[in-house]
Amino acid sequence: xxxxxxxxxxxxxxVALSNISLEIRQxxxxxxxxxxxxxxxTLLKLLNGQVLQNSGSYSLIESxxxxxxxxSLSNKDLRRLRSEIAYIPQDLGLIPQLKxxxxxxxxxxxxxxxxGMLSKFLIPPQKNLQHIFSxxxxxxxxxxxxxxxxxxxxxxxxxxxxxxxxFQQAHTLLADEPISAVDPARARSLITLxxxxxxxxxxxxxxxxxxxxxxxxxxxxxIGLKNGHILFDSPEPSTEQLEELYHLSESELVEP
Ligand SMILES: Nc1ncnc2c1ncn2[C@@H]1O[C@H](COP(=O)(O)OP(=O)(O)O)[C@@H](O)[C@H]1O
Ligand SMILES: [Mg+2]
Numbered sequence: 001x002x003x004x005x006x007x008x009x010x011x012x013x014x015v016a017l018s019n020i021s022l023e024i025r026q027x028x029x030x031x032x033x034x035x036x037x038x039x040x041x042t043l044l045k046l047l048n049g050q051v052l053q054n055s056g057s058y059s060l061i062e063s064x065x066x067x068x069x070x071x072s073l074s075n076k077d078l079r080r081l082r083s084e085i086a087y088i089p090q091d092l093g094l095i096p097q098l099k100x101x102x103x104x105x106x107x108x109x110x111x112x113x114x115x116g117m118l119s120k121f122l123i124p125p126q127k128n129l130q131h132i133f134s135x136x137x138x139x140x141x142x143x144x145x146x147x148x149x150x151x152x153x154x155x156x157x158x159x160x161x162x163x164x165x166x167f168q169q170a171h172t173l174l175a176d177e178p179i180s181a182v183d184p185a186r187a188r189s190l191i192t193l194x195x196x197x198x199x200x201x202x203x204x205x206x207x208x209x210x211x212x213x214x215x216x217x218x219x220x221x222x223i224g225l226k227n228g229h230i231l232f233d234s235p236e237p238s239t240e241q242l243e244e245l246y247h248l249s250e251s252e253l254v255e256p
Contacts, residue, residue: 001024001025001026001060001061001062001171001172001204002022002023002024002047002058002060002172002204003023003057003058003059003060003061004020004021004022004023004046004056004057004058005021005056005057005058006019006020006021006055006056006057007019007020007021007046007053007055007056007057007058008020008053008054008055008056009039009042009046009051009052009053009054009228010054015227015228016039016042016228017039017042017043017046017053017228018227018228018229019056019229020039020043020056020228020229020230021056021230022223022230022233024204024206025204026171026202026204027202027203027204028204028205028220028221029195029198029199029204029205029207029218029219029220029221030205030206030207030219030221030222030223031207031208031209031215031218031219031221031222031223032044032206032207032208032209032223032225033208033209033210033212033215033222033223033224033225033245034224034225034226034231034245035226035245035246037227038225038226038227038228039225039227039228040176040177040208040225041090041176041208042228043208043225044087044174044176044206044208045087046058047085047172047174047206048082048085048087048174049070049078049081049082049085050082050087052070052071053071057069057071058070058071060081062084062171083108083109083168083170084168084169084170084171084172085170085171085172085174086107086164086165086166086168086170086172086173086174087165087174087175087176088161088162088165088173088174088175088176088178089176090176090177090178090180092157092158092160092161093161094149094157094160094161094164095149096148096149096150097148097149097150098148098149099145099146099147099148099149100136100141100144100145100146100147100148100149100152100160101124101129101132101145101146102121103149103160103164104132104135104136104160104163104164104167105120105121105124105128105132105167106121106164107164107165107166107167107168108120108167108168108169131167132145132163132167133145135163135166135167136159136160136163138163138166138197139159139160139162139163139193140159140193141156141159141160144156144160154181154182155182155186155190158178158181158182158190159190159193161178162178162190162193162194162197166197166201170203171203171204172203172204172205172206173194173197173198173203173204173205173206174206174207175194175205175206175207175208176207176208177208177209177210178190178191178194178207178209179191179209179211179214180210187211187214188214191207191209191214191218192218194207195218207219212242216236220235221233221234221235222234222235222236222237224237224241224242224245226244226245231244231245232245
């Protein structure tokens with residue numbers, strides 16, 4: 001479904017992704033691992049069309065549609081395509097001043113015109129509210145529906161972000177280090193939730209994750225990124241590969 005061929009992306013002199021080629025099939029669950037600065041966020045944003053490559057090609061093949069090359073799409077098509085790929089940013093991207101159900105409504109922002117969205121936002125249709133309630137039940141916080149988002153704990157806000165992504169009714173869920181800010185028990189519970197939801201809804205799931213053990217346990221495929229390169233793409237990377245992934249080069253070691 002996602003096909004990346006020889007992708008390179010630089011920010012000024014920094015090469016964030018270098019000659020990346022990979023294919024992700026519909027319904028696959030993929031973990032992106034690697035040290036900070038290795039290009040995980042850039043790769044997720046590229047998949048979502050927020051970042052455009054400098055060279056190489058990225059195409060998306062949806063089951064009922066023709067293949068789309070992302071760099072040749074009109075803004076409208078790009079918006080449609082992005083609306084079908086849910087992205088949970090590392091900072092969650094929620095608006096704290098809004099109520100929980102309002103943040104979830106914003107999940108569909110790309111699917112409507114600005115005016116249509118505004119009217120749905122001001123006077124949400126009953127069926128949307130019912131849908132949002134059922135999603136909040138699914139993520140375990142139905143009682144928070146009408147609370148201000150800022151009053152929720154970090155873990156609860158993550159669940160709101162998951163519900164918002166589901167409300168978007170996307171075929172793909174991209175999550176950028178969704179468990180980095182929570183304790184181990186909550187991390188496990190959230191990753192279980194995301195994996196189960198992806199399986200139930202036959203979503204493609206791509207998640208960056210620092211915890212290699214959890215990645216191993218939950219993901220049948222792990223992609224190791226280092227300095228913008230793919231070091232391995234494997235169901236079960238070896239200890240040597242993992243050591244190489246996190247090994248600091250001489251230049252990164254701080255002199256005492
Ligand atoms: N918008 C940007 N402007 C400049 N440099 C960036 C930008 N985004 C990412 N980078 C650089 O690209 C590299 C990869 O970053 P990133 O994809 O965020 O890595 P990771 O998510 O693995 O920590 C880093 O060196 C980072 O500083
Ligand atoms: Mg990152």
